[in-house]
Amino acid sequence: MSKVVTLGEILARFSTTAGTRISHIDHMQVVYGGGEANVAISLANFGHEVSFASKVPDNALGEAVKRHLKSHNVSTEFLLQGGPRLGTYYMEAGVGERGASVFFDRAGSSFAVMNDIEWNLSELFKDVDIFHVSGIVSAVSVAWRDMAVELVKAAKAAGCIVSFDVNYRGKMWSQAECGAVIQKILPYVDYCSAGHMDALYLLGIPEAPSDVANELVYYYEKMHQIFPNIKLFYATKRDVVSASHNRLTGAIWHQKDGLVMSKTHEINPIIDRVGGGDAFSGGVLHGILSGWILQESIDFGTAASALKHTVHGDTNLFSEREVSDFLAAGSGAIQR
Amino acid sequence: MSKVVTLGEILARFSTTAGTRISHIDHMQVVYGGGEANVAISLANFGHEVSFASKVPDNALGEAVKRHLKSHNVSTEFLLQGGPRLGTYYMEAGVGERGASVFFDRAGSSFAVMNDIEWNLSELFKDVDIFHVSGIVSAVSVAWRDMAVELVKAAKAAGCIVSFDVNYRGKMWSQAECGAVIQKILPYVDYCSAGHMDALYLLGIPEAPSDVANELVYYYEKMHQIFPNIKLFYATKRDVVSASHNRLTGAIWHQKDGLVMSKTHEINPIIDRVGGGDAFSGGVLHGILSGWILQESIDFGTAASALKHTVHGDTNLFSEREVSDFLAAGSGAIQR
Amino acid sequence: MSKVVTLGEILARFSTTAGTRISHIDHMQVVYGGGEANVAISLANFGHEVSFASKVPDNALGEAVKRHLKSHNVSTEFLLQGGPRLGTYYMEAGVGERGASVFFDRAGSSFAVMNDIEWNLSELFKDVDIFHVSGIVSAVSVAWRDMAVELVKAAKAAGCIVSFDVNYRGKMWSQAECGAVIQKILPYVDYCSAGHMDALYLLGIPEAPSDVANELVYYYEKMHQIFPNIKLFYATKRDVVSASHNRLTGAIWHQKDGLVMSKTHEINPIIDRVGGGDAFSGGVLHGILSGWILQESIDFGTAASALKHTVHGDTNLFSEREVSDFLAAGSGAIQR
Amino acid sequence: MSKVVTLGEILARFSTTAGTRISHIDHMQVVYGGGEANVAISLANFGHEVSFASKVPDNALGEAVKRHLKSHNVSTEFLLQGGPRLGTYYMEAGVGERGASVFFDRAGSSFAVMNDIEWNLSELFKDVDIFHVSGIVSAVSVAWRDMAVELVKAAKAAGCIVSFDVNYRGKMWSQAECGAVIQKILPYVDYCSAGHMDALYLLGIPEAPSDVANELVYYYEKMHQIFPNIKLFYATKRDVVSASHNRLTGAIWHQKDGLVMSKTHEINPIIDRVGGGDAFSGGVLHGILSGWILQESIDFGTAASALKHTVHGDTNLFSEREVSDFLAAGSGAIQR
């Protein structure tokens, strides 16, 4: 098993149950999550030794975050406590043709107002096999744009594999702003979760010619030409039939083995799709860290993501054995 | 924006959550609704100045009705309080092949026992642009058959547009009884929600010949010949795949522009279909009152109805902007 | 109407709501059920005079079982109270591609530790038309293997029709163990719920040749040749699209009339599939006991099973009239 | 054990949870109860063979009433099904200084609109030891005033002990109306639940002189002089500290043994006081029917009532053993 550190912001999500609206209800569900925290929990579920680095306030919500992580076997040694508040967001669950509706209230959070790297980086990365972070961290503030670069450099210098999820969010910053930052980050990255939209709009790679055999291969190869240090790209293709029914296929590309696709999962009904991408990343990384072949890794990662869609919350709640059993079982029979 | 009055009975609905039966449960959901009240709320959501006229008892259920209306921005100036009781009905939610099951307990309600029009009609219709009422009002009692006619006459005389939803309910009265009453009402109507069944069974229009180009056009034209005052007919076509999955298409006919159809919505899963027709009427009327073209109006109305199916309760909870965004978004992606 | 006795173990089922996991929740749903108890309740719903024989502890869970049965009109005259505990099991509801997950905690239950038949059999079977039991009873303990045989012999001797549901559970005993016991039981059986897997693996009937016209007819005829006392076989064919969507078709075979199939039900969404097979048996037996023709019986039984899937709990909650209305209504329209 | 029949109306009670108001909530608790039904359930809990006679509609609420009674071991042989509706009432739970608030919606119920005694009285009273009814039955309609008298006469003629609970409700009829009716009923009564207010205001007994040794003895003796057939009077004295805290003492008077008082129970907090009086009657009647001495009977009845206050619903959920254990245990220690 590997030693893992992930770092990012973790938020409280307040949400409705399906069929109700925030303006009409007297209670809300609350869960805690964030891209890097979700990947941390996935990898801990699969047996790795994982620590999540972030900063949360010294109040009951910060305490709730700590309990959440600990209960999923993630170390909180590098979870700083202090600062003004926990970022939150609000979600009305989607139903059928009506998509989920989300708005954020994350400005001024304990993580967002950090101006300096408050961790001792030699401690943070000591004996760490892999460091995972996403583009959202850099979107949080101007200060974080620099700190994110500094972190991946330090991780690389400390001998970690660096895993990066582009995770572009248009509401947080422009494509230009994001592109500028990830240009600085990608030279230190080993594994990268990115799709063809990222190649086109963030990295300015020209659109694939119409006669290209496989578009995704084209974009991954182009990105690999620019950043030859990136050995591995992966992404999901999500076919949105409705907010309650998606089809999900995973893709992985390795510099040696080229592109491999998973089977397609029919996810119907969807209980909660938030964190589905993080469960995918966690599953793929687990396969890679375990030395599995690409097909095994992408099947496992996509299955982990499909399973995540069947439970409430941002968090993949399944062990390696459960994901594997799910892959083997095919579809939906009672296990008794 | 227009000034609107709707008038009708409003009931308390007690219902189960999906998968349970009334005879086995220890609590029930309660919501308040009725055709005209639901249209009132839709139009208030869309920005009109709306008043709902009815009569409810002077007890906590009457109070709940008032709060319900006020919280949706509908004036209760003409909501009389008094009389014996609030009508109620009970519903077991449908699931898949099993349809919802409903029974009514509305006899003797404060509205049903009214024998005289207790509103000052010149006040009720003062400066009102449009008066909306449905055939259910006349079905409530023998006295109401006359009062309904009197109301539409007075509205017309006061210069209101009169909007009428046939809304035939076989459990409340016979086709003959209903037909006799609506024959008296339709001469005062401008906009009419009606389908081909109403033409056939209530108005006695002969069945469309097999070679007619479009059946609905045939029936609407026939009705228009009888009641040339009616400029506008509209209806939905509902394809019931199951109680959890319907397909919904809207149709609108104008004496000048003929028939226009909306796109078809896949509603799956259905959270609650009660009030879906009223949301449609509210949406169509909003388009017409706003001076939109038929296609915009019918698209908007059908989308409003589709949205209503995704929330609990009789009430369309969406604003004009939300309905328009839904129309534009297509299907089911998270908005963040 | 007939007088019915069923006998078997009844368990408490603790379960999650869809989308949650046992390891993360602070409350569980609890219902009570077991194959024979579920058949008892179905037949009581349909108007028969039914008694359920079992043994439950003298504590609040035993009391809960009694109330459950009584509230469904099943006599508890032969429900013994005593012994150490009520067997329980735990279920995480399945969603989409993820099947339900079940584990049992039934060892040492009041029923399982019985070593002697504690009922006075002449009282138990007095005036009884039909005695129903399943193969699970014999799987509970070594002592129960003998007691089960003794019971069906006694029932037969007392003039009862004997109804038997093979209901093989691989987690409870081997195919060889089960086969040995049912070989002793089947000579006393009149009606038998069994499928082609039972024929193949429990009774050792050779696989159907590839040119056989209808496989199920082949197996039923073979079984009938061995046990000519069995006049009637029946089974469902379940097509598992996912844990949330099944297709269900019923089949019945009579020595005189051969095989008859029901229409196929699309069950989507599934609220709770536990007890679906028992609702089917109850429905089929009701048809047979009522003297209906095979087509009516199998249509009714399959419809009863489809309805069961639309409610929580092991228990079919529908009356004969409701099942018949459901059959007649087709699919999913509101009844008001 | 005795054979018991009670007869009266049973209603659905819709209520809030503590701290909420009907006009602001989206679901309500529902339970079923009525004075005579509650006494029936109490006596069935204590081991008697009990039947409850009433009339409920043939809908899901009527079905719910049946299940409620059956689950508590009360026979529904004489529970007629038909008529327009089930009477309902609504309650906001009281808290501290704020008393519970109740309003009724019982007009036009299936029971209230009965004009003839629809039971075969010789069957109803066959082999019955005791018939229990309350004054509320006569308050339901003018027709019921006569039918109530007819029923007690017939019960008496059939050899039953007649038990009567005055249960005067000022909202249903005047003291004069009630007094006139109970004057006709009391000559047939053996056991009577009544207090000094009933003596004063319904029977017109002059106020006790100030020097009387015990006021209650005075009133009971006066009533006994008028109706020497009544051997037994009983009542509770309730000291209302607040809606959450009552003190309850039972009193019983027998023509031979005079007045006996129970110990006083501190009921704090009160979970639900509705049905507390019926649990008291049920407990006292159980003692008398069991041949216990007055002290045992009144202690048991008062303890049963105190226990009722600790559970939701109208229904005493405790067995004879549980009431006795409660009496013996004193106050509030865990039993493990």
Place this chain on the structure above:
Amino acid sequence: MSKVVTLGEILARFSTTAGTRISHIDHMQVVYGGGEANVAISLANFGHEVSFASKVPDNALGEAVKRHLKSHNVSTEFLLQGGPRLGTYYMEAGVGERGASVFFDRAGSSFAVMNDIEWNLSELFKDVDIFHVSGIVSAVSVAWRDMAVELVKAAKAAGCIVSFDVNYRGKMWSQAECGAVIQKILPYVDYCSAGHMDALYLLGIPEAPSDVANELVYYYEKMHQIFPNIKLFYATKRDVVSASHNRLTGAIWHQKDGLVMSKTHEINPIIDRVGGGDAFSGGVLHGILSGWILQESIDFGTAASALKHTVHGDTNLFSEREVSDFLAAGSGAIQR
């Protein structure tokens, strides 16, 4: 009835149910409230024409605030929509000896970041009888210290009665800061809710000599000497037996009639004490605006506050009639 404007911040309160902790739960109750909004709702309940002025974001939480106010009959004409966020706070309910625990997350709210008075003051105060505001408004930001003074001046100039609740919160600002601001506000105030702590620590009035007849009279007279424009002072005395049990007494002082006390309410159990002070202010102001004598006003206000403690949320849910009935009823009997 009077025309009323109140102005202040309104927050979302997220809270636990009794006996749980924020760090361990998966859902929270949400209600909306703030001192001035709560007073607005109380006065609207009592029949006044009330408008609440504030600023909330243009998202679902802002929408929820609007619905909350409208449903309680408060006009949202002056409720601005815009700015970054709605202030929130979190509360763990207190139980017995353990007090409630609260922490705020209100920095950066739409109201707090206002730098200019965005209302047209001549419209805001047009025909207004009374303007009510509290010291919390000035505590929100440095800008609000000036704006608060400006508002009371403008209200006074427009002919309004000015009502002010000192409401000092030590977590928001120091006594010195608060004192400086209220010195500027009090010269324009007519009615003032303040206690002896405010006199001592905010206004620097010397401690009452030990031989003073009545301490509260001493402090109110001293304050009146400094601010002779203040005709009326009022406050509650709260005796905290525990978080579940308080005793509450109201006091009112008028320049002509001196000090009058209410009866003392035993509030046990407390459902929710937040908003209890605002319900008191609302009740007292209603009495004064209605021209009642001091004793009636203080009894009504204190009863309104006691009632508020019996319901969840910040909001007094009772009408004038209900408060009066409560006052008359004394304590805790069922009303049926």
Place this chain on the structure above:
Amino acid sequence: MSKVVTLGEILARFSTTAGTRISHIDHMQVVYGGGEANVAISLANFGHEVSFASKVPDNALGEAVKRHLKSHNVSTEFLLQGGPRLGTYYMEAGVGERGASVFFDRAGSSFAVMNDIEWNLSELFKDVDIFHVSGIVSAVSVAWRDMAVELVKAAKAAGCIVSFDVNYRGKMWSQAECGAVIQKILPYVDYCSAGHMDALYLLGIPEAPSDVANELVYYYEKMHQIFPNIKLFYATKRDVVSASHNRLTGAIWHQKDGLVMSKTHEINPIIDRVGGGDAFSGGVLHGILSGWILQESIDFGTAASALKHTVHGDTNLFSEREVSDFLAAGSGAIQR
């Protein structure tokens, strides 16, 4: 901070909410607890490094136990997984005069069927400061009587302080059986939670003479004479006003300083008293391990116990700071 190991059985508790009965409900609350696990969590909350040793099955309930412990910062390094089942028990919450009702279903649990000490004791006790266990462990089985003795001997030999809680349960074994075992355990014990009943009935110490100054001092001194190795005794005195209201006082005795009492806590209402004794032990041990004086230790321990009564579940959810703040705050004021 100290390194702590506790060892014992942990059970699932299924319980009702107040005012309901197990035989009538469709869901139950579930929490996990046991004496030694509860003490482990308390000490982890207070900052110690704690491990809990036990054995749970390899199923979802075992997983739930692991998550429960981890989420409270307790190490599961010595939590074995395997064996047949998790012990459970069922509880109906007590209300007022009605005490809670509990029954156990713990036979055959993974812990109870252990026949050998499966931990490597030199690892288990490595660097451990204090080992805590209770008498319940020995009551679980005959094998555990010996294993318990073996464990305390090994702990002592490894240099641990041994802490023992007598915790006699009459339903599990006789006083004689218990007495025989604890006679073997106490010679190795340093700190002992025991009361005068234990001295009298388990150790056979003669009853205190009537003229003894302090009974508890007498019994502790007598026990100390027999087991001079025990330096410290402690216990609570619980005055049960009702199941909803207890008074709690702590007592501690040290061989040098004699007896010290805490202040008395009024616990009203009680949310959940299970685990109250363990919270007391945890609090006292924390004081002792922290080197506090007796008065501080007993005040802290009793306050921790009082706080535990205000939350659901077996688990003390409060940190050292929160307990200290509670001690300082006195009673029940909001903290904002």
